[in-house]
Amino acid sequence: MEQFEQETVTNLPRAEPTTRQQVPLPGAAAPLSSEHVFDIRNTSVYYGSFRAVTDVSLTIYEHEITAFIGPSGCGKTTVLRSLNRMNDLVVGARVEGDIRYRGEPLYSKDVSPIAVRRRIGMVFQKPNPFPKSIYDNVAYGPRINGIHNKAKLNEIVERSLRQAALWDEVKDRLGKSGLSLSGGQAQRLCIARTLAVEPDVVLMDEPASALDPIATGAIEDLMQEIKQRYTIVIVTHNMQQATRVSDRTAFYSVLINPESDVRTGVLVEYAPTAQLFGDPHDDRTKAYVSGRMG
Amino acid sequence: MTAVTAGPQKVDLHEAKGWRRTKNRIMTTLFVTSFVLVIIPLGFVLFTTIAKGASVISWQFLTSGPIPPNVSPASEGGMGPAVLGTIEITAVATALAVPLGILGAIYLNEYGGRGWLAAFLGFMSDVMTGVPSIVMGLFLFSIWVLHFGFSGFAGALALACLMLPIVIRSSYEMLRLVPDSLREGSYALGATKSRVTVTVVLPAAIGGIVSGALLAVARAAGETAPLLFTILTVTAANPNVFHGPNTSLPSQIFANASSPYVGAQDRGWGAALTLIAICFILMIAARIVTARFARYSH
Numbered sequence: 001m002e003q004f005e006q007e008t009v010t011n012l013p014r015a016e017p018t019t020r021q022q023v024p025l026p027g028a029a030a031p032l033s034s035e036h037v038f039d040i041r042n043t044s045v046y047y048g049s050f051r052a053v054t055d056v057s058l059t060i061y062e063h064e065i066t067a068f069i070g071p072s073g074c075g076k077t078t079v080l081r082s083l084n085r086m087n088d089l090v091v092g093a094r095v096e097g098d099i100r101y102r103g104e105p106l107y108s109k110d111v112s113p114i115a116v117r118r119r120i121g122m123v124f125q126k127p128n129p130f131p132k133s134i135y136d137n138v139a140y141g142p143r144i145n146g147i148h149n150k151a152k153l154n155e156i157v158e159r160s161l162r163q164a165a166l167w168d169e170v171k172d173r174l175g176k177s178g179l180s181l182s183g184g185q186a187q188r189l190c191i192a193r194t195l196a197v198e199p200d201v202v203l204m205d206e207p208a209s210a211l212d213p214i215a216t217g218a219i220e221d222l223m224q225e226i227k228q229r230y231t232i233v234i235v236t237h238n239m240q241q242a243t244r245v246s247d248r249t250a251f252y253s254v255l256i257n258p259e260s261d262v263r264t265g266v267l268v269e270y271a272p273t274a275q276l277f278g279d280p281h282d283d284r285t286k287a288y289v290s291g292r293m294g
Numbered sequence: 295m296t297a298v299t300a301g302p303q304k305v306d307l308h309e310a311k312g313w314r315r316t317k318n319r320i321m322t323t324l325f326v327t328s329f330v331l332v333i334i335p336l337g338f339v340l341f342t343t344i345a346k347g348a349s350v351i352s353w354q355f356l357t358s359g360p361i362p363p364n365v366s367p368a369s370e371g372g373m374g375p376a377v378l379g380t381i382e383i384t385a386v387a388t389a390l391a392v393p394l395g396i397l398g399a400i401y402l403n404e405y406g407g408r409g410w411l412a413a414f415l416g417f418m419s420d421v422m423t424g425v426p427s428i429v430m431g432l433f434l435f436s437i438w439v440l441h442f443g444f445s446g447f448a449g450a451l452a453l454a455c456l457m458l459p460i461v462i463r464s465s466y467e468m469l470r471l472v473p474d475s476l477r478e479g480s481y482a483l484g485a486t487k488s489r490v491t492v493t494v495v496l497p498a499a500i501g502g503i504v505s506g507a508l509l510a511v512a513r514a515a516g517e518t519a520p521l522l523f524t525i526l527t528v529t530a531a532n533p534n535v536f537h538g539p540n541t542s543l544p545s546q547i548f549a550n551a552s553s554p555y556v557g558a559q560d561r562g563w564g565a566a567l568t569l570i571a572i573c574f575i576l577m578i579a580a581r582i583v584t585a586r587f588a589r590y591s592h
Contacts, residue, residue: 118484128475131590141483177590
């Protein structure tokens, strides 16, 4: 199993045209690169003594959308949150193994989680706009980074809101509270807030799970547009969404210890999306993607 | 087909009789009665104070001084020194206790975590809430007044000690209500802990914090016991809060109300009404300020 994953991960035919064509992407003119953004090797994440997910090894490539799918409790969100050290905020959380971000060990002692998160942004499952104006929500990140020039901020706010496909809806009420927006708008505001700091990577934790199909569609289109500039990792429960938006998909599953009933997440298979859904190698993946829960 | 009964079936939308309805009515009656019972003493206090105090209130009463001797009639002199003293002393106490209390609450909720120090400080702060106010007065008398003499500042210190645990507790509860998703949103943008606290957590909780702080201010403004041993309750105005004996409305109410002279008693009522009015104005001002701070919270 371990052997197989390593193979899938490292011997992937990079920039292989047929793979990409199988997933028709609107405006998929992203420059193909084989640049590794994350190298995750034999990583396990613990909460206290509870091992939430184990034996994760995969590589995330630049300017691609990588989807994490799998049943509840399989550790996909946990892995996602360990990529920008958000798990540091959880008391007792601990990462074992090797996670490298552009070659740098992410959990090295001298790495500042603040610096990590400035380059690796995150959009959460529930929209969490700050109780501030729409403008101040988007300008929050740039201000943290020391940008206070009014004209520069205006420009960043407009650009970010345009990127998040929200500008036309809010341009006349930038001074209104971010909490006055509907669910889909609030989530796009949160995306704009993340893009405003021009991160290298955007992590998305089920960003559309609370949204209706139209808002979901808007966010999926948006992901396709921004992936030319950003690397995106998305956790989703929605397999159709994974096939629609992602270039590569990682399928996680749950191992249940029959004696102690302890559940541990594992990475089962990682492949280009078309291959994972069209020709899965693992029986568990096959069962899951064909709708028969494994 | 078989004959269908004419017209739609009749539905009964009346409230069903029975224990459920009775229970609902009993509870409603109970709540209304409790509310009325609570409001009676409050209304009575307000009514009596206005009835007896309103006649003495005038611009001269509020501003002029010194406070005349007890034997003089109510039309002479005024409570100016006490109004000034109350404002001075309460303002200084607020300036000492509110920032300190909010910072303490931030430590307890944001920084202390589940450590022993935070648990210990939280517990001690709760214990401090129960300390009788006269004990606080004596405490300040022994550690401050005996060395530096009577002053408005000594009274402010005593009041600040009383306010501190109230501010800590109420601010702490408000900070706890701020959802973690907001903190995470800020951290995910690369904010430091202090930045998260100052720019996201505090603004989200500010409405409740101001309300809590204000209750503490109102409580302090009406305290008599801690001032008995700290400001000496004189009759002349003392604009210097840091030096020399001072006076305050509660102290004057105490001094005048216990006097046998009608004029002094009337001045006591007037002072009581003035104190209530000051607290009332403070409350309204704080509501306005809070609404301004919280304009993005909904």
